[in-house]
Amino acid sequence: MSNKPLIILGQNIPEGKRTVLDIEVAKLHTRTTVKVPVIIERSKIEGPVILLLAGVHGDEINGVSIIREIIDQKLNVPKKGTIICIPVFNIFGYLIQTREFPDGRDLNRMFPGTLNGSLASQFAHQFTQEIAPFVDYVIDYHTGGGERDNITQIRLDSVEEKTLELANVFNPPFVVHSSYIAKSLRESLKKMGKTVLLFEGGKSKNLDPVVIHHGIRGTKNVLIHLGFIDGEVSLALKPTFIKKAKWLRSNHSGMFKILVENGTHVKKKDILGVIQDPFGEFKKNIYAPFDCHIFCINKTPIVNKGEALFHVSIEE
Incomplete structure (x- = not known):
């Protein structure tokens, strides 16, 4: 029996193949189109969909490196279900290494977005309409802003048992209770019924090999636990929980x-x-x-x- 169709950004995603799509954000002043690559690996076996997403803030590059290594090691090729990778979400900010969108807005305060609002709001709206509805789980990778250096941690609402279970499977050094922030990506996805892990590690404009190692190991743990890939979960740490x-x-x-x-x-x-x-x-x-x-x-x-x-x- 064939799996049900998976339509993302207007395209049917074939089974058992790698598909690379683009979110077309806008054009530069030179009329060059700015595109955000979306890398999709869909198994031939029906299963859940997980999104690995980094670079909501353009200068936070540890998460970009984590997803890059996940792809390089082919950990994003599932035995069942679908794994979507967006290594650089705020491509504008990434290009010039700034936190914000070109309109000066923090993309992570613009969700779910609007069709005719600011550039950041329109981009948030496109994601909310065309990608978010089709995912079940999300890992959203961040770092500390500016010179703030975060120890590797997963942030969550501690009353959510399913999220807390996944956080312990991720097995970071720290798990931190964090209330939802209005109009953030995490809050918007929660309202849509998605399970979200918010990863924090290191600081902006910096590649931290320890943080990246924790991120790769933790992501692999979650993919194994949810049945996307084969392997054994590595519980190398006893996370410190901060309420x-x-x-x-x-x-x-x-x-x-x-x-x-x-x-x-x-x-x-x-x-x-x-x-x-x-x-x-x-x-x-x-x-x-x-x-x-x-x-x-x-x-x-x-x-x-x-x-x-x-x-x-x-x-x-």
Whole structure:
């Protein structure tokens, strides 16, 4: 018996073959068409559809590298079901290494989008109408914005048992509770009934080999667990679960010297870093206010008073 048709971007996706489609975003001022490649591998055996998507923010390239390696290792060729890869979603931002769309908007605050809105909103609408309805699972790969360096983590709403199960299968160092953000891709997909893992690791404009390794291993685990590919799930870690968190902010402006490793557990009154002036006259330690895990560090060398420096767990 033949599988039911799978129509994506107006094309019927054949069974047992690789199909590469393009989302046509817009034209540059030179009239050159900008296209987003969509790589689809569909098995001859009926099964679920998973989307691996990176580069929602154009300067977050760890996820791009993760999906690139997934494709290179042929882990995206399923024994059943369909695996869709979009390594670079915000192609505009990727080209010039900026977070935003050319209209200055954050694409991850534009979903589900509108037909006649801003460029980012139109692009979000096209994805929501022509790709999102056909997927069952999504892994959305991100990094910290700017100089914020995230330890490898999966973010989710901890009340969702199915998502939490998949997060543990992904097996990252950290699993972090994160409420839904209005008009984000993750929220829009949730409203459509999709199961979404939000991957965070490293910082923008940087390729981190440790983060990329965790991302490949975790993605492979999920693909095996859901039956897309053969293999054994590798549970190499015991993830640290963070239900509540807060940012530790700078009480002073100055040069920021970091004294702890990202991902470590610290005790109350441990020195995490130092704020100092360039003239050798001012130096203030930053202390841990309580026992906590550090799962993101702002690695900017110069900080202003009130700037977020360390994202830490609030332990219960």
